[in-house]
Amino acid sequence: MQIYADENMPLVHEFFSQLGEVTTFDGRKVTAAQLSQADILLVRSVTPVGPMLLADNQQLRFVGTATIGTDHIDQAYLQRQNIAFSAAPGCNAQSVVEYVLSSMWCLAERYQWQLTDKTVGIVGVGNIGGRLARALNALGIPVLLCDPIRAAQEPDFPHTDFTTLCQQADIVSLHTPMQKQGPNATWHLFNDATLASLKPQCALINASRGGVIDNQALLAAQQQHRRPLVLDVWEQEPDILQALLPYCDIATAHIAGHSVEGKARGTEMLYQRCCELLGVTPEIALAALLPRPAVEKLQISANFGLPDVQSVARMLYDVRRDDALLRQHLQQHGFDWLRKSYPARREYSALQLVGQAVPAWLGQLGFNSQI
Ligand SMILES: NC(=O)c1ccc[n+]([C@@H]2O[C@H](COP(=O)([O-])OP(=O)(O)OC[C@H]3O[C@@H](n4cnc5c(N)ncnc54)[C@H](O)[C@@H]3O)[C@@H](O)[C@H]2O)c1
Numbered sequence: 001m002q003i004y005a006d007e008n009m010p011l012v013h014e015f016f017s018q019l020g021e022v023t024t025f026d027g028r029k030v031t032a033a034q035l036s037q038a039d040i041l042l043v044r045s046v047t048p049v050g051p052m053l054l055a056d057n058q059q060l061r062f063v064g065t066a067t068i069g070t071d072h073i074d075q076a077y078l079q080r081q082n083i084a085f086s087a088a089p090g091c092n093a094q095s096v097v098e099y100v101l102s103s104m105w106c107l108a109e110r111y112q113w114q115l116t117d118k119t120v121g122i123v124g125v126g127n128i129g130g131r132l133a134r135a136l137n138a139l140g141i142p143v144l145l146c147d148p149i150r151a152a153q154e155p156d157f158p159h160t161d162f163t164t165l166c167q168q169a170d171i172v173s174l175h176t177p178m179q180k181q182g183p184n185a186t187w188h189l190f191n192d193a194t195l196a197s198l199k200p201q202c203a204l205i206n207a208s209r210g211g212v213i214d215n216q217a218l219l220a221a222q223q224q225h226r227r228p229l230v231l232d233v234w235e236q237e238p239d240i241l242q243a244l245l246p247y248c249d250i251a252t253a254h255i256a257g258h259s260v261e262g263k264a265r266g267t268e269m270l271y272q273r274c275c276e277l278l279g280v281t282p283e284i285a286l287a288a289l290l291p292r293p294a295v296e297k298l299q300i301s302a303n304f305g306l307p308d309v310q311s312v313a314r315m316l317y318d319v320r321r322d323d324a325l326l327r328q329h330l331q332q333h334g335f336d337w338l339r340k341s342y343p344a345r346r347e348y349s350a351l352q353l354v355g356q357a358v359p360a361w362l363g364q365l366g367f368n369s370q371i
């Protein structure tokens with residue numbers, strides 16, 4: 001079995017060597033000729049998979065992407081070719097939530113906001129948006145949820161339509177997939193008109209896909225009237241619109257989902273899917289492969305309260321580090337180098353909170369607790 005995998009897929013040898021020979025490639029530069037002998041192809045978000053890339057291959061059985069987003073995959077083509085496909089839904093959802101929380105705390109500090117007085121509009125309430133809503137709920141921060149697809153399927157879903165959300169939210173966080181066409185298309189969901197419909201000081205956070213915001217329209221809007229802005233994703237990555245950088249409070253290199261756990265879970269999910277496809281019993285589990293976190297336990301006293309969460313969370317992840325990395329290194333090393341050399345970052349779950357009175361709502365944020 002010939003397994004070809006993106007070189008930025010952690011633990012791919014540990015998981016997949018059981019199933020065959022693993023060869024790695026540069027996900028931006030990989031060619032059809034390189035993949036002609038692949039039985040299994042494992043990619044990340046930087047590799048568009050379709051007829052062009054698979055033209056020289058007659059034997060491919062499975063394509064997997066170790067990501068949540070699937071906009072780089074021509075799924076209709078794979079289906080026509082009878083090639084099985086799987087993404088890794090939810091693999092790095094917690095990582096993105098921690099990115100957004102860290103960004104909100106950073107904005108709150110910079111603009112001296114009380115977050116419990118702000119209403120957060122979440123656009124796209126799936127794995128990430130849903131988790132974020134639960135986390136904000138635990139922190140006592142009001143939310144508005146916009147997801148027309150869920151609203152059509154779930155009679156009890158508390159949907160706020162997009163226009164109303166734009167008019168009422170103080171912070172808007174985007175968590176939709178990238179969809180170019182159809183009734184729920186998200187491409188340039190934020191354009192000249194919709195940007196203008198937001199409250200003047202409404203903060204905008206995009207950790208979904210770059211194209212959900214028209215970046216040129218955003219730049220023009222920011223030049224006219226600057227609003228708080230957090231961008232993890234950009235149009236035309238890796239050649240991003242650098243003129244936007246000075247207008248961002250936080251600017252990062254599409255790393256919101258790059259926690260150690262988030263990336264490794266993506267590899268594990270594809271391994272499990274491949275085992276299923278090949279009728280093999282999985283022998284490897286992620287828990288045994290994850291490195292020990294630098295800090296494993298924290299003793300919580302009965303005085304631990306909401307204001308203390310931010311300090312504990314920041315010990316694990318502070319988005320300002322990644323903002324500084326992009327601003328410092330983008331010119332010299334480029335966007336992809338920043339992603340490839342991303343420093344290890346553990347999720348909240350890596351830290352055991354111990355004590356007699358660990359508040360239950362910390363679980364809603366993703367922390368592990370133990371009495
Ligand atoms: N920045 C990163 O590192 C990073 C990491 C992971 C995922 N992502 C992106 O985030 C996206 C969301 O991830 P997820 O796990 O929550 O996906 P998901 O599929 O679980 O949820 C997406 C939700 O968006 C809703 N939706 C679709 N079109 C919509 C529209 N026009 N308006 C409002 N809601 C709409 C869907 O109904 C769904 O509930 C992914 O598709 C991916 O593109 C980015």
Ligand SMILES: O=C(O)[C@H](O)[C@H](O)COP(=O)(O)O
Nearest residue numbers: 044045046067068069257258
């Ligand atoms: O969709 C996703 O899961 C994320 O955008 C993912 O974290 C992107 O990371 P990449 O695959 O480009 O390393």
